[in-house]
Amino acid sequence: xxxxxxxxxxxxxxxxxxxxxxxxxxxxxxxxxxxxxxxxxxxxxxxxxxxxxxxxxxxxxxxxxxxxxxxxxxxxxxxxxxxxxxxxxxxxxxxxxxxxxxxxxxxxxxxxxxxxxxxxxxxxxxxxxxxxxxxxxxxxxxxxxxxxxxxxxxxxxxxxxxxxxxxxxxxxxxxxxxxxxxxxxxxxxxxxxxxxxxxxxxxxxxxxxxxxxxxxxxxxxxxxxxxxxxxxxxxxxxxxxxxxxxxxxxxxxxxxxxxxxxxxxxxxxxxxxxx
Amino acid sequence: xxxxxxxxxxxxxxxxxxxxxxxxxxxxxxxxxxxxxxxxxxxxxxxxxxxxxxxxxxxxxxxxxxxxxxxxxxxxxxxxxxxxxxxxxxxxxxxxxxxxxxxxxxxxxxxxxxxxxxxxxxxxxxxxxxxxxxxxxxxxxxxxxxxxxxxxxxxxxxxxxxxxxxxxxxxxxxxxxxxxxxxxxxxxxxxxxxxxxxxxxxxxxxxxxxxxxxxxxxxxxxxxxxxxxxxxxxxxxxxxxxxxxxxxxxxxxxxxx
Ligand SMILES: Nc1ncnc2c1ncn2[C@@H]1O[C@H](COP(=O)(O)OP(=O)(O)O)[C@@H](O)[C@H]1O
Ligand SMILES: [Mg+2]
Numbered sequence: 107x108x109x110x111x112x113x114x115x116x117x118x119x120x121x122x123x124x125x126x127x128x129x130x131x132x133x134x135x136x137x138x139x140x141x142x143x144x145x146x147x148x149x150x151x152x153x154x155x156x157x158x159x160x161x162x163x164x165x166x167x168x169x170x171x172x173x174x175x176x177x178x179x180x181x182x183x184x185x186x187x188x189x190x191x192x193x194x195x196x197x198x199x200x201x202x203x204x205x206x207x208x209x210x211x212x213x214x215x216x217x218x219x220x221x222x223x224x225x226x227x228x229x230x231x232x233x234x235x236x237x238x239x240x241x242x243x244x245x246x247x248x249x250x251x252x253x254x255x256x257x258x259x260x261x262x263x264x265x266x267x268x269x270x271x272x273x274x275x276x277x278x279x280x281x282x283x284x285x286x287x288x289x290x291x292x293x294x295x296x297x298x299x300x301x302x303x304x305x306x307x308x309x310x311x312x313x314x315x316x317x318x319x320x321x322x323x324x325x326x327x328x329x330x331x332x333x334x335x336x337x338x339x340x341x342x343x344x345x346x347x348x349x350x351x352x353x354x355x356x357x358x359x360x361x362x363x364x365x366x367x368x369x370x371x372x373x374x375x376x377x378x379x380x381x
Numbered sequence: 382x383x384x385x386x387x388x389x390x391x392x393x394x395x396x397x398x399x400x401x402x403x404x405x406x407x408x409x410x411x412x413x414x415x416x417x418x419x420x421x422x423x424x425x426x427x428x429x430x431x432x433x434x435x436x437x438x439x440x441x442x443x444x445x446x447x448x449x450x451x452x453x454x455x456x457x458x459x460x461x462x463x464x465x466x467x468x469x470x471x472x473x474x475x476x477x478x479x480x481x482x483x484x485x486x487x488x489x490x491x492x493x494x495x496x497x498x499x500x501x502x503x504x505x506x507x508x509x510x511x512x513x514x515x516x517x518x519x520x521x522x523x524x525x526x527x528x529x530x531x532x533x534x535x536x537x538x539x540x541x542x543x544x545x546x547x548x549x550x551x552x553x554x555x556x557x558x559x560x561x562x563x564x565x566x567x568x569x570x571x572x573x574x575x576x577x578x579x580x581x582x583x584x585x586x587x588x589x590x591x592x593x594x595x596x597x598x599x600x601x602x603x604x605x606x607x608x609x610x611x612x613x614x615x616x617x618x619x620x621x622x623x624x625x626x627x628x629x630x631x632x633x634x635x636x637x638x
Contacts, residue, residue, distance in 0.1 A: 175531055193534055194535075198535055198536070199535055205526075205528065205532045207529075207547065209550045209551075209553075209625065209627045218533075218536070218546065219537075221542075221546070222533070222537055222538045222546075223537065250627045252627070270535075270537075272535075
């Protein structure tokens with residue numbers, strides 16, 4: 107792996123993966139399956155890192171290790187200077203599945219983190235309503251999750267994540283099931299919210315355009331066992347407008363570079379078939 | 382669509398009664414199968430004399446009390462064992478053994494332990510209901526997505542909050558499957574108890590009338606039992622609707638692929 111730019115970060119890293127390897131028991135036989143190997147990666151506070159790689163290369167595994175759900179087999183994950191052991195409560199998760207509680211209305215779903223924190227009902231409701239407004243769900247607060255569209259559930263899930271207000275957002279292919287337009291809207295919203303609130307974000311995707319549009323930098327992974335092929339700095343303006351980004355020549359250059367990196371493997375004849 | 386469905390059901394029901402009426406005395410002696418007209422006559426007698434309601438009240442009380450006791454204990458045990466994986470593994474063969482035992486085989490022992498009054502029928506009913514509700518609650522707890530629980534733990538939820546906010550509501554759907562499945566067994570428990578030992582209740586009424594060759598009376602009691610079963614089911618459905626309003630929303634959604 108080599109860094110794309112040699113400018114060392116001015117801030118100490120918030121997140122660092124050092125010499126990470128993670129193996130699982132192989133699904134058949136009693137061998138082991140190496141999910142990720144030799145991963146060294148750092149992320150500064152307030153930055154957005156996109157993690158790009160084919161299915162099964164260990165992207166989710168990496169996020170799980172930062173959240174403290176999995177322990178690395180080898181190496182250490184450090185968060186704010188301390189080794190992650192046990193659940194890392196400064197992180198919040200959002201995946202392809204929105205994980206809303208089907209028995210709670212949208213409002214009550216968004217309010218759940220405040221209830222957990224023991225906030226009085228009235229102020230919890232007021233704060234949840236603000237977030238519902240922020241993600242554009244006003245008018246749907248009394249609907250059950252099954253009654254609204256997939257995009258709205260995603261917004262509700264995002265609002266709940268913001269209610270919980272973790273320092274670092276772990277987003278694991280959150281927009282996979284959305285159509286192109288909705289997806290773009292959600293990406294734009296996510297980027298502007300994360301910047302406004304100063305969130306650090308690790309965003310997993312297997313979509314090259316999404317990785318380029320959203321990230322401040324992008325870690326491109328090889329197929330399993332996942333190794334970092336390259337960390338690419340995405341030198342697009344921090345306040346980029348995602349709606350018009352496709353016309354930006356710098357964007358085109360970066361996307362082309364990412365495409366080149368993700369297709370290198372198959373061009374080298376190592377085609378991996380993964381689901 | 383809906384109207385024609387009701388119509389055909391009516392036709393079938395009336396047809397069945399007609400067949401019964403015609404067959405009685407022509408194909409089979411009324412001593413064995415009585416006839417709809419005779420049953421209706423006997424039923425109105427039993428209602429008029431107040432006898433039917435006296436017995437029905439007792440059976441209903443036994444079935445409902447046993448049902449509440451059995452399912453209440455089952456829900457608590459199901460929740461606890463659903464969380465305590467190790468303990469559940471240890472107990473598994475014992476539970477399965479008890480599950481495969483026809484509970485009726487226990488009835489004589491229950492008579493010995495608890496006598497022949499109502500408490501025996503209530504405890505017996507509870508034992509019959511317990512396993513069905515327990516097994517459903519247990520699988521409900523086990524089926525709650527671990528990811529969902531992790532999402533809540535990452536929000537800082539304590540174990541108790543996870544149980545209260547995620548596990549119990551998620552298991553509720555399954556609990557109700559268990560309740561609906563076991564409601565008929567609650568009646569079986571109460572009525573078997575009354576047939577084996579007792580001098581009150583609809584089960585006793587069936588046993589007594591049959592022994593006296595009052596076949597119409599036996600059928601009248603059976604009609605009352607069916608009615609009780611239907612009412613019990615309706616009660617559970619109503620409870621389900623009020624406890625799980627989100628389920629109706631799911632059902633009301635138009636089905637689309
Ligand atoms: N809990 C687990 N037990 C066993 N194998 C796992 C587990 N989690 C992930 N894996 C395996 O590790 C590999 C990487 O998985 P994952 O991190 O989910 O990939 P990605 O998110 O990049 O698609 C896959 O082969 C997957 O089957
Ligand atoms: Mg994944």
